[in-house]
Amino acid sequence: MTLQPAELKARLRSELRARRSAVPAAVRKRAGRAIERQALRLRLLRHGRRIGFYIPAKGEVDCLPLINRALWLGAHCYLPVLPPQRGRWHGGRRLWFARLGASPLHWVVNRYGIPEYDHRASRVRASRLDLLFLPMLGFDALGTRMGMGGGFYDASLAFLRHRRHWRKPLRVGLAFEAQRLPALPREPWDVPVDWVITEARVYPCRTAGTP
Numbered sequence: 001m002t003l004q005p006a007e008l009k010a011r012l013r014s015e016l017r018a019r020r021s022a023v024p025a026a027v028r029k030r031a032g033r034a035i036e037r038q039a040l041r042l043r044l045l046r047h048g049r050r051i052g053f054y055i056p057a058k059g060e061v062d063c064l065p066l067i068n069r070a071l072w073l074g075a076h077c078y079l080p081v082l083p084p085q086r087g088r089w090h091g092g093r094r095l096w097f098a099r100l101g102a103s104p105l106h107w108v109v110n111r112y113g114i115p116e117y118d119h120r121a122s123r124v125r126a127s128r129l130d131l132l133f134l135p136m137l138g139f140d141a142l143g144t145r146m147g148m149g150g151g152f153y154d155a156s157l158a159f160l161r162h163r164r165h166w167r168k169p170l171r172v173g174l175a176f177e178a179q180r181l182p183a184l185p186r187e188p189w190d191v192p193v194d195w196v197i198t199e200a201r202v203y204p205c206r207t208a209g210t211p
Contacts, residue, residue: 008185012146014057016138019178020059031199032062034169035174036069038197044131047074050124052097052132052169054080057114058148060135061174061199071100076148078129079117082110082152093155096123126156129169134193136175143192144184145173145206170194177201 028194034166039045051070056062070077078097098106106119126132134153138146147153160167173193177200186192 009038009149012086012181012184013137013149016146016179016181017059020137020176022180023176023178027199028062031176032065034117034199035061035063035197036065038202039066039112039172040069042195042202044170045070045073045075045204049075049130050078050128050169051075052080052126052129053100054079054133055115056135057112061176063133066174068131077131078122078124080152081116081123082112083112087117088196093150093152094125094158095152095156097129098123105197122139126169127159128190132157132169132171134171134173135180136173136193136196138179138181138184139173139175139193139196139203140181141203141205142183143173143194143196144186144190145193154189154191160191161189172197174198 004066045051045066053063053067054060058065067077077100079100081096081098083092083096097119098119100117101122103119103121106117108116108118134145136145137146137148139179156170171191171193173196175196175198177198181197192205194205196205
C-alpha cells in the first residue's frame with residue numbers, strides 16, 4: 001500500500017518525536033553548549049547582526065546558551081511571535097520577530113504554551129533578519145526540514161522561493177543527531193535550511209549558503 005503524502009508525514013513525525021524524546025539526558029545537557037561552540041567557530045554571532053532564535057519547547061534543542069552568547073557579543077536577538085488565529089495559510093501564518101529586551105512586561109504565553117517576547121514596536125518580518133536559527137523535528141542532507149506541522153516558518157520564508165539573489169536570512173537548523181534521516185519528503189512550499197548544527201557536528205546542506 002502506498003501512503004499518501006499527508007499519511008507519510010504523519011508517520012515520520014510520530015517516529016521523529018519518539019527519537020527526540022529518547023535523546024539521553026546527558027546529550028541534552030551538553031547539546032546547547034556544543035552548538036554554541038559550533039556557531040562561534042562559524043562566526044555566526046556577529047556584532048550588530050539581526051538574528052532570529054526560538055524558545056525551546058517539547059524537547060527541542062536548547063538554544064538559550066546561544067542567545068546569551070549572541071547578546072553578550074552585541075548581536076540583535078529576535079524571537080518569533082505567532083500571528084492571530086485568523087487566516088490558515090501563508091498570509092495568515094507569517095511570524096513576526098520581536099527584538100529581545102530587558103523588560104519583563106512584554107513576555108506572554110502563546111496558545112501553544114510557549115513564552116513569547118511580544119514587543120510590538122520592535123517587530124520585523126523574517127526578511128529583515130540576517131540569520132535565523134530554526135527548531136527541527138527532522139532533517140536530511142539536502143536541508144529539508146520537518147517541523148511540527150504548523151507551517152509557520154515555511155509561510156514566513158515563502159518570499160525566498162521567488163528570489164534568486166536575495167538570500168537573507170541564512171537559515172540554520174538546530175537538532176540532535178538522532179533527528180537525521182537519509183531523506184525526507186519535500187513539498188513545493190517547503191523552504192530548506194542552509195546548515196544544520198547538532199551536538200556532534202555541522203552539516204552544510206547541498207543547497208548551503210556561506211555564513
